[in-house]
Each structure stands twice: as structure tokens, then as C-alpha cells.
Amino acid sequence: MKHDVAWKPHPGPQTKFLANPAFEVLYGGAAGGGKTDCLLYGGLRQVHIPGFRALFLRKTFPELREVMDRTHAVFRRLGAEWKATDKRWQFPSGAFYEFGYLESYTDAMQYQGQEFQYIAYDELGLVPEERIWLFLMSRCRSTNPDIRAMMRASANPGGAGHGWIRKRFISVCPPDGSVVTIPSAHGFPPLTRAFVQSKVWDNPTLVENNPQYISILQGLPDLLRRQLLEGDWSAGSGLAFEELNETVHFVPPRSIEPWENVFAAFDWGYSHNFSVGLYLVQADGAVLKMDTILGRRMIPEEIVERVKERFLAMGVPFHRLQYTVSGSDVKMQDRARGSFGPSVLEQFMTAGWTLINADQSRVAGYQNLLHYLSWGKDRPPRLRFMDTPGNRKCFEQLQSLVVDPDSPNDVLKVDTDPTTGEGGDDMYDETRMALMSRPIVPRKPSALQDRINQERIFAKPQTQEPSQVPWARSHPGLVSRNRTERVV
Numbered sequence: 001m002k003h004d005v006a007w008k009p010h011p012g013p014q015t016k017f018l019a020n021p022a023f024e025v026l027y028g029g030a031a032g033g034g035k036t037d038c039l040l041y042g043g044l045r046q047v048h049i050p051g052f053r054a055l056f057l058r059k060t061f062p063e064l065r066e067v068m069d070r071t072h073a074v075f076r077r078l079g080a081e082w083k084a085t086d087k088r089w090q091f092p093s094g095a096f097y098e099f100g101y102l103e104s105y106t107d108a109m110q111y112q113g114q115e116f117q118y119i120a121y122d123e124l125g126l127v128p129e130e131r132i133w134l135f136l137m138s139r140c141r142s143t144n145p146d147i148r149a150m151m152r153a154s155a156n157p158g159g160a161g162h163g164w165i166r167k168r169f170i171s172v173c174p175p176d177g178s179v180v181t182i183p184s185a186h187g188f189p190p191l192t193r194a195f196v197q198s199k200v201w202d203n204p205t206l207v208e209n210n211p212q213y214i215s216i217l218q219g220l221p222d223l224l225r226r227q228l229l230e231g232d233w234s235a236g237s238g239l240a241f242e243e244l245n246e247t248v249h250f251v252p253p254r255s256i257e258p259w260e261n262v263f264a265a266f267d268w269g270y271s272h273n274f275s276v277g278l279y280l281v282q283a284d285g286a287v288l289k290m291d292t293i294l295g296r297r298m299i300p301e302e303i304v305e306r307v308k309e310r311f312l313a314m315g316v317p318f319h320r321l322q323y324t325v326s327g328s329d330v331k332m333q334d335r336a337r338g339s340f341g342p343s344v345l346e347q348f349m350t351a352g353w354t355l356i357n358a359d360q361s362r363v364a365g366y367q368n369l370l371h372y373l374s375w376g377k378d379r380p381p382r383l384r385f386m387d388t389p390g391n392r393k394c395f396e397q398l399q400s401l402v403v404d405p406d407s408p409n410d411v412l413k414v415d416t417d418p419t420t421g422e423g424g425d426d427m428y429d430e431t432r433m434a435l436m437s438r439p440i441v442p443r444k445p446s447a448l449q450d451r452i453n454q455e456r457i458f459a460k461p462q463t464q465e466p467s468q469v470p471w472a473r474s475h476p477g478l479v480s481r482n483r484t485e486r487v488v
Contacts, residue, residue: 012198017198023149026124027195035154050095055119117150126159130400158227163240173195177194240401249385263321269416273296276292278293289434328358366409368439
């Protein structure tokens with residue numbers, strides 16, 4: 001009997017991907033491998049079963065529109081009817097194949113309470129947060145034993161989601177589609193995961209019809225060529241802190257000696273987590289983060305009690321702190337709305353914790369933190385973390401952050417889920433502000449420094465009235481007008 005074939009996968013990666021039995025499978029790793037077709041038509045295998053629902057996602061509607069236009073030639077041949085208002089196809093069995101666009105975690109919440117048996121996200125590398133994928137996984141389930149639930153995605157190296165995708169799929173799964181079993185907690189059945197790599201040569205349709213496309217990829221700048229042609233996930237990973245290494249940056253727990261200098265940093269939050277870091281300054285100027293304290297939905301008095309208790313357990317009462325830097329949000333008061341009560345900062349001071357302004361420069365703070373974390377063969381990092389549960393969470397957050405594609409000198413801002421308080425970058429902000437209170441100043445070349453020192457030694461002293469000194473004119477209260485100031 002001759003069948004009407006609507007679409008047929010190419011031998012190799014496309015066939016491996018469609019036949020893969022794992023629950024979640026990532027396909028791709030380079031441009032031109034036929035990823036979209038695999039995701040799109042892979043969801044048709046169960047449309048003959050009543051009750052089946054498939055969901056195909058892209059980041060934006062323009063991207064999605066191109067895919068939806070492509071379906072009309074194939075889906076109609078299977079007897080499906082297009083419901084333009086709902087952006088979905090209905091098949092003769094009653095099965096539905098839906099389309100949506102999803103850019104943020106807030107967008108993902110539109111699927112709360114819904115159930116799908118096939119969820120495909122095309123170009124998952126554009127999604128900055130792993131929790132979006134995890135939430136979608138919670139929507140993928142089946143109560144019908146004849147319907148298999150499947151999570152499928154495609155991605156290329158680079159992009160906002162490079163870090164978490166590399167950690168979840170590339171570092172765990174071999175590229176040949178072998179299924180990896182992921183143990184689950186509390187004795188529940190394990191999850192299964194796989195990665196099927198494909199490249200442009202695995203898509204003969206594209207190579208035959210558009211052979212110059214390979215020349216285009218080969219002519220790209222080195223970074224893009226390695227990502228899009230070779231599928232190299234180690235090329236320009238997009239991770240904000242590639243220097244992070246658990247073996248290098250973690251040290252065993254230790255006590256704080258009475259003579260050692262300590263300071264703290266605080267990123268306040270109520271609906272999202274607050275983060276408090278305790279730092280120890282070592283004799284060589286390097287910094288050791290002793291612990292990270294987290295909490296949520298706590299008023300200032302409760303935060304102070306939690307922090308005070310943890311600090312005392314490490315032998316650090318508040319009066320031992322050199323200072324505690326904090327973001328400007330603790331000072332906010334909405335005078336325009338008639339708010340004349342104490343600010344959050346004043347509430348903390350009343351509770352016994354004095355906070356000072358932090359340098360919140362994002363770009364400078366990121367670069368300074370990179371200096372602290374950098375290390376070499378004979379050069380240890382200037383920031384290390386004591387091995388505590390709180391610091392482990394902070395380290396994991398730093399590992400997950402990526403560079404902002406619109407501002408390559410900064411870290412991509414990650415918002416917290418206002419409902420659960422999960423996600424966000426509060427621990428990064430707190431660590432960044434802490435280290436900006438002790439910025440690393442690059443050393444001058446020794447010859448230049450020697451010349452500067454000589455000029456200072458032999459310079460002729462000059463005297464000026466305080467009002468003539470530039471900084472004194474802008475800060476008249478800091479000097480007395482009946483004494484002179486020597487300027488060298």
C-alpha cells in the first residue's frame with residue numbers, strides 16, 4: 001500500500017532525534033542542521049490519538065509566524081483545520097497542535113494549569129533562564145498510557161541561554177543521542193535526557209539547494225564560525241564568569257581570628273531574596289567570602305536578627321564589622337505619595353545595623369569582580385569562597401549568569417519570580433557591591449612608578465590656602481580656614 005508522505009527525515013541526526021526515547025532531548029548545536037523541521041513535524045506522530053495536545057514555541061511572534069506559515073502545506077494534507085484566532089490546528093481525531101511565543105518567565109505563566117504531551121521550543125539558546133524550561137516541563141504530562149510525553153528543543157552555541165544549556169545537556173549527554181538517566185529525589189522514577197548534535201552537512205536538502213550557505217558560515221568571524229558551523233560549545237560561551245572553578249575558588253571552613261578585618265554587603269529584598277555576604281580581608285589583600293545569608297519576606301527587624309545570629313556564630317558581632325555596604329533601594333521614600341515614615345535604611349539602623357552606600361556601578365563592578373576571580377598557574381584568585389551551603393548557592397548563581405548580548409561589558413540582568421522568589425541575581429549584586437568597596441587598582445609599570453616616586457621626593461613643596469585646593473572648595477567643612485594645606 002502506498003502512503004502519502006508529508007515529510008521524511010534525513011538519515012542520521014534527524015532520524016536519531018525523532019526516534020530518541022528520552023523525555024527531554026536537545027537537537028542541534030550548529031546552524032543549518034534542519035532543527036526546526038524536526039521539532040515541528042516530530043509533534044505529528046501522535047495527532048491520530050484523541051486528547052493529544054502539542055505546543056510549539058519560539059521567542060517572538062515574528063519568528064513564530066514564519067513557522068506557522070510553513071505548516072499549512074503539510075498539516076492540511078493530514079486533514080487538519082486551522083483555527084486562526086487560537087493559533088492552533090485541530091486534527092480529525094480531536095488532537096490539537098498549538099503555537100505560542102515565550103520570552104520570559106512571566107510569558108510562561110500563561111500556560112499555568114494547562115497540559116500538553118509534546119512541547120517543543122525552537123532556539124532554546126535565546127532563553128536566558130533555566131527555570132522557564134523547568135516550568136514548561138511541569139506542563140508536559142500524560143494520563144493516557146497510549147500517549148508519550150516528550151520535551152524537545154533546539155539550540156546553537158552562544159546566546160543568553162548558553163550557560164545553563166551547556167550545563168544541563170552538553171556537559172551531561174554525549175552528542176550521539178545516547179540516553180542519560182538523571183536520578184530524582186525521594187525514590188521517584190528518574191528522568192531521561194539526551195543531546196543529538198547536527199551540523200549543516202547533516203541537512204542534504206539545504207546543501208544541495210543552497211551550497212553557498214556553507215561558504216557564508218565559513219566566512220564568519222572566528223567566534224561565530226566555531227559556534228554556527230562547527231557547533232563548538234566551548235567557543236565564546238557567553239558565560240559571565242568562565243574563570244569559576246570549584247577546586248580553585250572554594251576553601252575549607254575556618255574560624256575568624258580576633259585581629260582579622262571583616263566587612264559585609266547587603267542586597268535588600270522582600271518579595272525576592274535578600275542576600276548578605278560576610279567577607280574577610282587577608283593579609284595580602286585577597287578576600288575570603290565567609291558565608292552568604294539568604295531570606296525572603298522578612299521585615300528589617302527579622303533580617304537583622306537572622307544576620308546577627310549567623311555573624312555571632314562565626315564570632316563577628318556587628319561592632320566588629322568595618323562597614324556594611326548596601327544598595328540605594330533601602331533609602332527610598334515615596335514623598336510624592338505622602339510617605340514620611342522611616343525609610344528601610346532607617347529601620348535597619350533602628351534595629352542596630354548601620355549601612356553605608358555601595359558603589360552600584362554594573363559595568364565597573366563586573367570588571368572588578370572578574371579581576372578578583374581571575375587566576376593562573378602560579379597566581380591564586382583574589383576572591384575565594386568558604387565552603388558553606390549559602391556560598392554554594394551564590395557560586396551556582398554566578399556560574400549560571402551570562403553576558404548581556406546588548407551590553408557585552410555587563411552581566412545580563414535576571415529578574416526574580418515575584419511569586420516564588422526563585423531566580424534572580426541578588427547574590428551576584430551583593431558580591432559585586434562588596435568587592436567594589438575594595439576595587440583592584442592596576443599596578444603601574446615599575447619604571448613609571450619609580451619616576452613618579454622620584455618626582456614626589458624632589459618636588460618643591462607648595463602651600464595654598466584651603467579655599468585654593470580644588471577638593472577643599474567643594475568640601476569646605478572638611479578643612480579649617482586658619483591652616484594651610486601642602487600640595488605635592
